[in-house]
Structure formats: C-alpha cells, structure tokens
Amino acid sequence: MNDKTMTRENLTADQWIEVIRKKEANEYRGRHPEIRYGQAIFTTANKYFPNWCKMITNTDDDCFYRNDLVPNFLEKLRSLL
Numbered sequence: 001m002n003d004k005t006m007t008r009e010n011l012t013a014d015q016w017i018e019v020i021r022k023k024e025a026n027e028y029r030g031r032h033p034e035i036r037y038g039q040a041i042f043t044t045a046n047k048y049f050p051n052w053c054k055m056i057t058n059t060d061d062d063c064f065y066r067n068d069l070v071p072n073f074l075e076k077l078r079s080l081l
Contacts, residue, residue, distance in 0.1 A: 013081035017074050017077070020074070024041050038068075038070050039064055039065075041063055041074070042063055042064040045077055055080070056073060056077065059076075
C-alpha cells in the first residue's frame with residue numbers, strides 16, 4: 001500500500017501504527033541516520049496526522065525529544081485514531 005492509497009478509512013488504528021513504525025525504520029531513518037528514533041516516529045506520524053500530533057506535542061506523551069516516550073506516543077496516537 002502506498003501513500004496515495006492509505007487513508008484513515010481504509011486502515012485500522014493498529015495498521016496505522018505499523019505503517020508509522022515501518023516507515024520510520026525502513027525509510028525515514030534510512031535517509032536520515034542522524035535522527036533519533038523518537039524524532040523519526042513523531043515526524044513520520046506528523047506526515048499523516050498533523051492535527052493529532054500537534055495535540056500530543058509538549059505533553060507527557062511527546063516522543064520527539066525522548067525516545068523512551070515512543071510507546072506512550074504510539075498508544076496516545078492509537079487512541080486518537
């Protein structure tokens with residue numbers, strides 16, 4: 001499934017979380033190895049869900065500056081999806 005066929009309606013929340021993880025692992029960090037894991041996860045999620053990522057920014061679930069918050073971020077995002 002490519003970016004053009006991925007819509008909120010045709011993927012479950014769990015599928016979206018998997019897309020974000022795979023894009024982070026396989027694409028974004030591959031092109032930007034200097035980027036930390038949390039930054040890559042947040043940036044990839046923000047591509048698809050900018051409004052929801054904005055809601056998570058500067059909360060206890062924001063993983064952009066802290067890799068250890070990736071599970072919290074993904075769970076919060078899953079709850080919004």
